[in-house]
Amino acid sequence: MEYLPVTVDKSHLITIGERLYSESIELIRELVNNAYDADATEVDIKMTDESIEVKDNGTGMDREGLRQYFNIGSPEKIVKNKSPIFHRDLIGQFGIGKFASLSACECFEVYTQKGEFTAKVTFDKMEWEKEGDQWNLPLRILPPNRERGDGTTVTLLRLSGGYP
Ligand SMILES: Nc1ncnc2c1ncn2[C@@H]1O[C@H](COP(=O)(O)OP(=O)(O)OP(=O)(O)O)[C@@H](O)[C@H]1O
Numbered sequence: 001m002e003y004l005p006v007t008v009d010k011s012h013l014i015t016i017g018e019r020l021y022s023e024s025i026e027l028i029r030e031l032v033n034n035a036y037d038a039d040a041t042e043v044d045i046k047m048t049d050e051s052i053e054v055k056d057n058g059t060g061m062d063r064e065g066l067r068q069y070f071n072i073g074s075p076e077k078i079v080k081n082k083s084p085i086f087h088r089d090l091i092g093q094f095g096i097g098k099f100a101s102l103s104a105c106e107c108f109e110v111y112t113q114k115g116e117f118t119a120k121v122t123f124d125k126m127e128w129e130k131e132g133d134q135w136n137l138p139l140r141i142l143p144p145n146r147e148r149g150d151g152t153t154v155t156l157l158r159l160s161g162g163y164p
């Protein structure tokens with residue numbers, strides 16, 4: 001018996017983001033939905049010509065949380081069903097909403113803080129495609145910012161034409 005490997009092309013992630021979420025409002029909605037699911041009580045959205053920033057005061061993510069963030073197609077929210085603090089009915093289902101950002105920008109950063117853990121991950125389309133078979137993203141551990149408190153900030157950089 002021979003076996004045939006099933007493979008997924010790396011560029012597919014970008015295609016998902018670009019094709020599935022083609023309306024600008026959808027990507028903001030995806031980010032706000034994620035903040036809601038993370039038990040945020042406030043979401044701050046800042047738009048300039050250069051960037052869109054969505055900042056929440058939700059639970060934030062630790063290393064494991066960030067790993068979960070970049071797990072494609074994770075059914076976590078269907079399995080868990082309720083948010084940890086406010087027991088909200090979770091909106092997320094597919095584990096791909098984060099790629100909605102890619103419909104509007106060339107690069108997005110996820111800055112997150114949970115307790116003593118603070119870090120930033122960058123997803124850059126060009127770097128992603130350039131790195132060939134590499135499936136890792138740069139993760140920078142940062143000193144905690146106590147003033148900011150727990151939560152996540154997603155920043156879209158190098159906006160593509162037509163947005164917002
Ligand atoms: N703002 C956030 N705060 C804390 N955790 C987050 C945040 N955004 C995403 N996550 C984590 O990252 C995971 C992936 O998010 P993503 O939006 O891709 O998928 P989802 O919300 O589970 O499903 P859907 O594709 O329907 O949006 C989430 O399941 C959650 O664990």
Ligand SMILES: [Mg+2]
Pocket residue numbers: 030033034092093097098
């Ligand atoms: Mg989501």
